[in-house]
Amino acid sequence: MKGLITYLWLAASPLLAGLIPSNACDYAGSNLSFIKTNTQKAISADKIKMVHYYAYKALSAIDKSMEQFEDCGCEFAMQSIEEGENYLKKAIKAGSILSSRILLKKAMEHANSSQEALADHAEIHSSEYGNDLLAVNTKEMEEKKNIFRPIAGKELEARIDASLIDFELSLQKVISTLPCEEANEYVSQVFERCELELLKSDLTEGKKYYNLRTKEIAAKALVKLSNQCP
Template sequence: MRTTFLLLCGLIPLVFASFKSSKACLYAGSNIEFIQTQTKKAITTEDLNLAKYFAYKAINAIEKSRSQLADCGCEQATGLIDEGADNLKLATKATTITSSRILLKKALDYTIGGSEALEQHDSHNSRYSNDLLALNTTESIAEKKAIKKINTKELEKTIDKSLKRFKESMDQVVISVDCKEAYNYAKKVFTLCEKQLLLPNLSEGKKYYNLKTKEIAAQALRDIGDCDE
């Protein structure tokens, strides 16, 4: 019985680490979407200076995502994002829009690959794969981790409940408000959440709130579609 108890105590920190890793991957994935958006803007512009401006925004977002990528533990995604960053930096030094665009397209391919790697993270190795070798069997630490996990779940339930009304309001906007006005509103919410998620030292609650709000806004944008059709 004591051996079983010690093993269970050791598994609690492991489960919590996996939980934290999963959340970090979600936040990193959200930031990569912003990076891709800025890279696409850089690709489509005909102005070299404007292309460099958007490339710098993408680079800055990558740097702000470093800690989340590290917490996620997906080495595959981190490596691809690093390659994307290298191409973005080269694009800022290009002397023609054509050469800049070639590098930007490579950067976009790498960031798309990084995003896909994050989505498949659970199916390949992560830095937590060997955690069973270092199970913590200290009862007091296990209790603290268990309490923290419960509080995190309760916090997320509270946020989900508070966002239910916002989701209903957003659905009403999609149905009843002028197409372009509805699109602009949803886009404004989406963009604001993207910017918030890039802020350093954001609390777990604020991260989760902005991530879920961003998802609601993204769904609204899909529902609204093209206002010119």
């Protein structure tokens, strides 16, 4: 199975280099999921060392996600995540679990606000301009199209989606044939691997999209597993 994933990655590689950066808000949202997960782990931790460990992971993820937030162009989401970043820094410096948790809960509130702002941002701009580039006005939108969007961008995106069809089918086979615990462990590894890949700052837009779509496929498989396993 791992060999299949590697093969699919290599098969799609020629498609990845020139893909459009029009999914910046999706990437920011995906990274927010990772940030919130680790913030919650920090809140739930019962040792100060682990509180600081998970808080640092969330803080590091914010730092690696700033480019995606800037490209997305949602000012409120950016402001909220920056506020969350400040609270995480304070939580890491805190000397007790109780004080850290108070600060971490504030960080989580701002992460939630950022996520809501991204959702509103996408809805507003989708209704006004469609799903191309999220821009402040039509002129800026056209300028960004000319700079960033190659003619074959949508075709490349579609071809990457097509390259993942076999992977999605193989993942469905995994969850229908393996014992629940083994299947859950495997799919979770795929999901977490994609989360970590999406945090890398040197990924091409195509590789970002590839990992985003793979993560979405894995997330659906995890939901299906949770429904069919006791």
